[in-house]
Amino acid sequence: MISIIFYIxxxxxxxxxxxxxxxxxPIHSAVYMIICFFSISGHFLLLNALFLAVINIVxxxxxxxxxxxxxxxxxxxGDQSEPKKKVISRVAATISGCLMGVVLLAALLKSTPVIENYKTEGFxxxxxxxxxxxxxxxxxxxxxxxxxxxxxxxxxxxLISKKDKKA
Structure with missing residues (x-):
């Protein structure tokens, strides 16, 4: 049951x-990000980290x-405020994103969890x-x-976003 909830x-x-x-x-992006934060809080609840789940939501x-x-x-x-990106900048962003993914994957594979200290301290x-x-x-x-x-x-x-009234 927990694995089904995890996959969902x-x-x-x-x-x-x-x-x-x-x-x-951008407003839709922000709403999607809020939903993503709530689902991450669900992951924290599955890990029994109640404080992190509540703090993530709040x-x-x-x-x-x-x-x-x-x-x-x-x-x-609006849509008109952002000019279209050049193809070279899109390719560079894709390559840098893939390289970052490779670095994160390598770090994940090389890391080892340290759980022994948590169990022996008793807190x-x-x-x-x-x-x-x-x-x-x-x-x-x-x-x-x-x-x-x-x-x-x-x-x-x-104060920066406040508009000056010129009349």
Missing amino acids: LAAITLGTGILTVLSKN VYAGAIMVLLLFTLMLMNL DYQSVSIIGQVLLDEYLVPFEFASILLITAMIGAV
């Missing part, structure tokens, strides 16, 4: 990932995609309480700096 989620993830890249409309599908959609709607992109690192304790005890200052940086970037993006 994998098909949804791959299909929406391909549709994200191939879609001409942070990526929620916050980042809303900001991306907001930016796309502010920019008012449940997927627990929300342990993640919160580590985040707010050991990494409180970088966590706060990251939040201030994100708020500053959001305010800057709003």
Whole structure:
């Protein structure tokens, strides 16, 4: 049963990932990416990583995609705004994508999982309480700096996108 769910989620993830890249409309691409994020959260649930599944939905599908959609709607992109690419640039992009795939495949084949350390330590690192304790005890200052940086970037993006009224 779990393998059937895995294959369904994998098909949804791959299909929406391909549709994200191939879609001409940027809004449709963003919607496909949201569906892809939800299916990736399903994969996290299959791995019993509940915290990662919820954070993936809240942070990526929620916050980042809303900001991306907001930016796309502010920019008012249309079909006429992007010129056609030359054949040489398409060929170069295909070759570089294939080379990246070969590198990723080689890295996957050479990697070995390290599971022995996880089983011998006896801590449940997927627990929300342990993640919160580590985040707010050991990494409180970088966590706060990251939040201030994100708020500053959001305010800057709003100020840049604000249109000047000339009358």
